[in-house]
Amino acid sequence: MPLTKEHKKESKQKILKSAFQLFTIKGFKLVTIDMLMTNCGLTRGAFYSHFTSKSEVYNESLKYAATETILTQLKPKNITDKSWLTLLLDGYLSLDHINGIRPCPLAFLATDVVNRNNETKDTYATIFDGMNNAIMTYTQKYSLCTKEDILAVTSMIIGAVAICRTIKDPKSISNILKACRLEAGRKLGGI
Amino acid sequence: MPLTKEHKKESKQKILKSAFQLFTIKGFKLVTIDMLMTNCGLTRGAFYSHFTSKSEVYNESLKYAATETILTQLKPKNITDKSWLTLLLDGYLSLDHINGIRPCPLAFLATDVVNRNNETKDTYATIFDGMNNAIMTYTQKYSLCTKEDILAVTSMIIGAVAICRTIKDPKSISNILKACRLEAGRKLGGI
DNA sequence: GTCTATATTGGGATAGAC
DNA sequence: GTCTATCCCAATATAGAC
Numbered sequence: 001m002p003l004t005k006e007h008k009k010e011s012k013q014k015i016l017k018s019a020f021q022l023f024t025i026k027g028f029k030l031v032t033i034d035m036l037m038t039n040c041g042l043t044r045g046a047f048y049s050h051f052t053s054k055s056e057v058y059n060e061s062l063k064y065a066a067t068e069t070i071l072t073q074l075k076p077k078n079i080t081d082k083s084w085l086t087l088l089l090d091g092y093l094s095l096d097h098i099n100g101i102r103p104c105p106l107a108f109l110a111t112d113v114v115n116r117n118n119e120t121k122d123t124y125a126t127i128f129d130g131m132n133n134a135i136m137t138y139t140q141k142y143s144l145c146t147k148e149d150i151l152a153v154t155s156m157i158i159g160a161v162a163i164c165r166t167i168k169d170p171k172s173i174s175n176i177l178k179a180c181r182l183e184a185g186r187k188l189g190g191i
Numbered sequence: 192m193p194l195t196k197e198h199k200k201e202s203k204q205k206i207l208k209s210a211f212q213l214f215t216i217k218g219f220k221l222v223t224i225d226m227l228m229t230n231c232g233l234t235r236g237a238f239y240s241h242f243t244s245k246s247e248v249y250n251e252s253l254k255y256a257a258t259e260t261i262l263t264q265l266k267p268k269n270i271t272d273k274s275w276l277t278l279l280l281d282g283y284l285s286l287d288h289i290n291g292i293r294p295c296p297l298a299f300l301a302t303d304v305v306n307r308n309n310e311t312k313d314t315y316a317t318i319f320d321g322m323n324n325a326i327m328t329y330t331q332k333y334s335l336c337t338k339e340d341i342l343a344v345t346s347m348i349i350g351a352v353a354i355c356r357t358i359k360d361p362k363s364i365s366n367i368l369k370a371c372r373l374e375a376g377r378k379l380g381g382i
Numbered sequence: 383g384t385c386t387a388t389a390t391t392g393g394g395a396t397a398g399a400c
Numbered sequence: 401g402t403c404t405a406t407c408c409c410a411a412t413a414t415a416g417a418c
Contacts, residue, residue, distance in 0.1 A: 008383070029220035030306055032411060046384045048413070110353040111302045115221055118359065125358045151370035156343060159350020162301040167316045168309065176342050183343035183378075199401065223393060236396085237402045245394070 019061035143189025210252035334380025
């Protein structure tokens with residue numbers, strides 16, 4: 001086991017990835033340092049040579065999550081902005097997303113971040129801005145979408161995903177996803 | 192201190208009210224039985240003669256909250272369904288609501304309920320249905336709103352409130368609230 | 383840098399007096 | 401029914417060996 005800087009960096013990345021998975025799904029309080037480390041093949045004690053506290057790793061994992069969410073995927077070159085946005089929207093309002101595939105922290109941690117520190121709230125706000133800007137960039141190419149339109153859409157799809165995660169009945173979930181998908185498509189210039 | 196049934200019932204109501212306030216704002220894990228009881232002038236030990244566990248009181252407080260939220264207020268007789276819905280919508284998407292006045296558990300506890308038991312999830316689903324039905328009843332009187340329209344609106348306003356609670360910048364909050372208020376008004380037959 | 387203890391706190395739940 | 405006192409487990413964080 002090499003004691004190099006690369007090795008340390010690699011470990012830290014593993015911890016962050018593990019933290020991202022666990023925190024987004026279970027929230028701050030229900031994740032223990034032990035889970036976090038066991039989940040990536042390390043032990044509890046080793047945690048503190050990478051982070052100073054649980055709050056710190058939560059915040060950093062949120063930043064990490066921002067780069068891993070559905071909407072931050074890079075657009076393939078052989079596809080138009082319009083149809084790419086369609087794909088992203090379909091993915092966001094999908095059962096896979098509800099079930100935790102590439103979870104968006106904005107939806108999964110909406111009420112969890114309220115009780116964290118200010119730094120974490122700022123991170124959340126930054127990710128939210130990023131989401132709105134990303135959609136803005138895509139829609140600009142083919143439609144006249146206002147910032148207000150996009151805020152209404154992002155609030156709706158984040159809300160829909162958050163609600164669907166708490167509801168068990170498949171029919172209800174499907175109804176919510178469909179209704180919001182339709183409405184979002186209309187608002188974003190007919191997609 | 193009378194040991195009557197009325198007294199017990201009164202205490203239980205006080206605990207529920209206290210639980211509703213604390214849980215909706217802080218979530219399950221961050222509220223302790225001690226807080227709960229101190230907050231209504233009792234001690235920790237007394238808790239267990241009313242409830243068997245923290246999970247139980249959480250679930251019951253959610254039911255209690257459902258009767259205390261903005262949307263469950265009774266409509267005054269001298270007002271039309273349309274203008275009443277306008278008032279409710281204004282209240283829901285207001286700073287007061289964000290700041291915890293008559294908080295709606297659907298928005299405040301959206302991601303908190305995910306990690307609770309099935310009974311609690313069912314309670315959440317029931318409250319969500321109630322919200323949609325309430326709006327449906329009001330809109331029916333003056334417009335042709337579909338169930339899908341209403342699902343899109345409720346997802347949006349719940350999402351907006353959840354997001355605004357985590358964001359600090361007043362200007363951003365105001366933008367989100369305004370954008371969603373406008374859009375909700377459009378969808379609900381021009382209010 | 384990672385491990386195995388261990389110190390220490392917080393908080394859910396119970397026992398028993400009144 | 402409410403109180404005080406207590407048990408007990410879970411989990412954060414630290415100490416020290418390797």
